[in-house]
Structure formats: C-alpha cells, structure tokens
Amino acid sequence: MSKPLIIVESPTKAKTITRFTAGAFNVEASMGHVRDLPKSKMGVDTEHNFEPHYLVPVKAKPIIAELKKLAKNASEIILATDEDREGEAISWHLAAALGLKMDNPKQPVKRIAFHEITKTAIEHALKNPRSIDMNLVDAQQARRILDRLVGYELSPFLWRKIRFGLSAGRVQSVAVRLVVEREREIQAFKQEEYWSVEADLSKLNDDKKFRAKLHEIEGKKLGKMDVNNEADAKKIVLDLTGAEYQIKDIQTKEVNRNPAGPFTTSTLQQEAARKLGFSAKQTMMLAQRLYEGVELGAEGHTGLITYMRTDSLNLAESALAGIHKEILSIFGKEYALEKPKTYANKSKGAQEAHEAIRPTDVSKKPEDVKAFLDRNQFKLYDLIWKRTIACQMAPAVLEQTAVDITAKDKYLFRANGQIVKFDGFIRAYTEGTDEKAEDEIEGSLPELSKDEKLKLHELLPLQHFTEPPPRYTDATLIKALEAHGIGRPSTYAPTLTTIQDRGYVEKIEKKYHPSEEGILVNDLLVEHFPETVDINFTSHIEEELDDIAEGKIKWQEVCKEFYGPFKKHLDEKMESVEKQTEISTTPCAHCGQMMIIKFGRNGKFLACPDPESKITQPMPEEQAKIDELAAKTKDEKCPICGGEMDVKRGRFGFFLGCKKYPECKGISKIWNKTGFKCPNCKTGDVVERKSRGRGKTFFACNRFPDCNFIMNAKPENQQQLDEALIHWKENPPKPRKVYKKKE
DSSP states (O other), rough: OOOOOESSSSSHHHHHHHHHHSSEEEEEEESSOBBBOOOSOOOOEETTEEEOOOOOOGGGGHHHHHHHHHTOSOEEEEOOOOOSSHHHHHHHHHHHHTTTTTSSSSOOOEEEOOOSSSHHHHHHHHHHHHHOHHHHHHHHHHHHHHHHHHHHHHHHHHHHHHHHHHHOOTTTHHHHHHHHHHHHHHOOHHHHHHEEEEEEEETTTTOOOEEEEEEEEEEEOOTSSSSEEEEEEEHHHHHHHTTEEEEEEEEEEEEEEEOOOOOOHHHHHHHHHHHHHOOHHHHHHHHHHHHOOOOOOOGGGEOOOOOOOOOOOOOEEEEEEEHHHHHHHHTOOGGGGGSSOOOOSTTTOTTTTSSOBBBTTTTOOOOHHGGGOHHHHHHHHHHHHHHHHTTTTTOEEEEEEEEEEEETTTEEEEEEEEEEEEEGGGGGGOOOOOOTTTTOOSSSOOOTTOOOEEEEEEEEEEEEEEOOOOOOHHHHHHHHHHHTTOOOTTTTHHHHHHHTTTTSEEETTTTEEOHHHHHHHHHHHHHTTTTTOOHHHHHHHHHHHHHHHHHSSOHHHHHHHHHHHHHHHHHHHHHHHHOOEEEEEEEEETSSSSEEEEEETTEEEEEEEEEEEEEEEOOOHHHHHHHHHHHHEEEEEEEEEEEEEEEEEETEEEEETTTTTTTOOOEOOOOEEEEEETTTTTEEEEEEOOOOOTTOOEEEETTTTOOEEEEOOOSSSSSHHHHHHHHHHHHHHOOOOOOOOOO
C-alpha cells in the first residue's frame, strides 16, 4: 500500500521527521533550491511584467528525477519546508519542478509548517495542513528579482568603470556603505585631551580603599572637557594639598534590572559574536544543525531548538509553562514570576505570529546533551538555554549608592557603588554589551555615614583622550542593519559573508575595515546611484516586501516602481561616467609613459597605459615587500621538483610558487620562522601560526600534519624548546583538523 510522501530541504531534517512519523510516511530531502534564475543571464523579462524564467540547476536534476519516481506511487504529497518566506517559496518551486497540481483529488498536495521538529509539532502540523501561501512566495520572488535586477544591471557598470568581476547588491552595497562611512568618521576624528582628578580614600580606621572622582568645583558641575590640560589638573591637586575629606551626603536607591528577551535571529548572532566569538555565518550553521536535529543516543535524532530565522519575541504557552517549572526546580520560588513576562519587538516588520528561538524542551539542560554535541554546538545550545530561562526569571535588585565628599569646601568628589541585593535572572545569564559605558557603576563601597571624615591615600591627576567611534563587529553591524530596517532574519549572515567574499571589507581582529576597492566601489555608487544605496530607500523596499507578504500590494508593482527610474538612470550614467583611472609616478619600461593604477582580484597593480600592451608590475610598496620576502626565503626549494621558488601573491596574501610554473605547480607557505628546528621531528622548523577560529597565535612545526608538535609561547632558547617537548609528550593536544584545499 502506498504511503504519503513528505518532502523537506535537508537529509538531517528528513532523518528527524522520519523518527517522529514512525514509518507511516516516506520522508525525502530535496536539497532546497530546486529551481532558480539562470546564472548566465538575467532571467527576468522586464518588458513583460517582470516574468521570471526559472531553471532546474544541473545538480538538482538527479534529485528531482528521484522525487518524481517516488511521487508517482505516493498516496499524497506533503511539502514540509521551513515556515518562512524562503521555505514557502521552496515548496512552491518543488510543486512546479515535480509537476504537482495542488487541486488534484487523486493525489492531494498539502503544505505543512512547524516551528520546531518535535513529535508534538509534527503531529499537529500533519493534522492541520494548508495550501501554499502565495503572498509569502511572492514576497520571496520580489526579493530575488529585485536583487537580480540590481546585481545584473549595476555590476556591468562597475566592470566598465573600475574592473571586471565586481558586483553590486541591493543590501550588500548598503552594508559596505555603513562600513566605509564609519571608517571615514574614524579618519576625520580629532582626538582631544582631557583630565580627571581622582582620590583613593578609605575610612580612618581601615585601609580598604575606594575611589572618588572630582565632580564639582565651587558648586559648578565639571563637564568632561572642563579640565583639558595637565597644568590645570596639577593646579587642582596642588590646591588640595593638606585638605580634609569629609562625607557631605549619602544617597541610596534600589533599582530593578530586567532580563533581556528571548533570542531572535539578530540578537542570537550578536550575542554569539560577543560571548563566543562566532561569526554570523558560523552561528547560523550551528543553529541549523540544532534545529534540524542531532543524535541523542537511545532517544534518537531530536531537534533541540526552535526555528532559528525569526524576529519574534513571543514564546508558546507550553514553553512558558516548561520554563516556569525549570526555574522552580533549579532556582526556587523566589526566582520565578507569578505570570509570564512578554516582550515587545521594536524591529520594523517583525513577524509576531512566529516564535522566538528557544530550546524545544527546556528540561533538556545543556549538561544533559553535552555528550552528544560538538564543542561549538554545545556552546550555542548552552547560550540559548540560559537566555530562555533567564528571560522568565525575576528581576535583579541592585542597591546603588552615591557618596558626596567635600574637600576645602569648594571641591566635591563623588564615589559610586553598587551591590546586588537579589541576583534574580543574573544567576542564570547576563546579556553581553558591545561597548562598556564610561560611567558604568562597579564594585561596592564600605559602610559610610554622613559627616564621617576619610583618609586620603593618593590624589591622582589622570590623563584621558576622547576616542573615535568603534569599527563595526559582526554584532554591531547586524545591530545597525536591523536598526535601519535593512534586511530580514534570513539575510544578515549571507550579507556579511558576501561583502567579505567580494573583498569589499576585511575583518581584522574581528572588526570590519573597508578595502581600497570597497571604498572605490562605494564612492562610485554613492556619487552616481545615491538612491540605490540609500539606507532609507533600502529600508522602504523591505517594508514593501513585508506588504507583499501580507497581501497588501502585488510584487510586480514594487519591481516596476524600482526598475523604471533605476534603468533610465543607469543608461545615462553608463554613457556619461568616465572609467576610473589613477596615474602613478612610475614610468613604464615599454612606452615611457607613467603607468596607470588598476585593480585586480588581488588588489592594486601597475599597468602600461598602452591598451595593446599587457605589461604589468606590482605597486612599489608591494614590490618592496616581495623583495624582502624573496631575500628571506631564498633557500626554500619546491616541494615537488626541488627547484627554486618565486614569491607570488594570491587572494590570501603572499606565497611561494615554483619558478617552473606551469610545468610544475609546487607551492608552499611563507612561514614566520622562529629560528629553531622542531625538537620532535628534528626536520621541520618551529613557526608562528594562528588558529582559524579566533586568530590566536601559537607555535608549531611547519611539517604538520606529519609532525604535530605545538607550543603556546615563542621559544627564546633551546632549553625552552626541550621543556615544551616534554610537556607536549606528557599532555598531548587534541588532534588538529586538517583542512584540505578545495579543488
């Protein structure tokens, strides 16, 4: 007897659902995108109401053929892709690619959606099927088509005006603009000096010190910049010589500190970046695995978290009941709330009908599943579990104290202190911050009383400098995109990945820096297409996509509103804007004219101005670096043929390549050697390396994986190496992963 066929996007998801349906259904994975716009051309008929021309990608054809065979013998077809717009569109594409008819009475086609992959959620979804929501499909179609129009129309403009291979994107170009504008703010920033006068004080009979800061002079409150030079600060210190310090006033107040709400996609990515050092892409990959399910021993394949692409702060009633029960069990009655706490979402277009990210079963504590998760999966699950629990716990109660201290009647110092009277949610979890507030209250004060005299230990004139705005991190850039209404939960991580892959920005110590090419592309687009890369305009488009999803407007109207003015403006600029060229001060050996500066995939280079000539050379500063590295590596030999090597530059920096290329394709890294041979294999060199995750420096044999000797500190002498070898043998490190080069 034929069974119903359930189609999902991934094998992991299929495996979890198979377990919960107990063999009553055939469950197959479709690999997600089974139809898309062609890569070789635009694929959108702008003359006929923006009709898209979808194709089945080559890699999807075998899967479609297999699904068609299975569908022939199925009693009904159930499309169970993710519940967001993209998932809805995948179901629609699947139906089209498989030739399914939604109104076929002989073989019904149903759409089900669920927020978590649990037995209860699957059974509920199967009992409540629906048809495909074409409003959601149209919203996703509109996004895909708008992005295609911008990318395929604007990218050729960049090819002609800067270099071939560049790309523009509706959202990615705005993200680059944010990074470039922040860099300009930093460059334009003028540092200013200011001083504070601070006193280390204690009770007369106790040497336990606390610090007070000069707050007023003769009744006038000091502004941040009022003392702006060393002379004025030292003058105050001199005037305070021999002063007596006495408490004038003590003010104490209780404040409640409330927990942060449960995770949305944006806040999960931000907090994982702050606390765990994960990139947005890494966070979403790990969350996807936790959502689709992991093997939990005898329990089988189980989904651990709810759907991770959401901007809702809502929690299901069943989840709230489970959270309350766990809080009572773990922390006690005083930490639990009488009624559940709800959170309001301030994000534009937030889908309140959905649910926040939470564990599917909060009774599964992190330590209960740790043995079944890898290190990073555990860290993320632990973060989600703690945040979910904390959001329904009682507020923390803090006692804040401000002590005013007089000296010589005209000077008033202030000391601030804070103690936790009741830890509340802090016992489970505290939200991270991007920047520490300058006036953040820390620590506690001794028990003090009004009119009490104090002992001065030291009076300190301290120099400070104003600081420029910080560069964006993953957390703060996602926060900025969300605040401006740019992108939606599914787009943050891909956007950040794209702008790095395109070479428009680079992350240095986890902070975004624009590349020269990124600045050039941004400036060209801002000058000639200000409306396309305008932050408010991009936000407006997102709002219109939301309106399409809600059935308020047709997707073709949004495309028409955008494309007409955009295309007219593009045609004008394509003719009027000159190619971006910069003349160097280096004469060309071929024609004697000054060489021009061009951009290639690996950055700037010099080229002969004669269009018929193919003579190029590195930039002077790059040539100097090449000469330096060539001298440093002159004795290196090709690992394949044993011949001499040349210093070359690729996408990821300098490397050594065989001089006989292309006959011999031997390459090797340029190591930062310590000058010591490996004490383990006696053949390799001990070199400086950096970890792939957090960029932590360590020292290891350059013959890895043949020799896996490793040490944390840079060796200064042979004795340190010998000691490191003994420690390494007694405490062997976990095997390091070998990353194979992609073909």
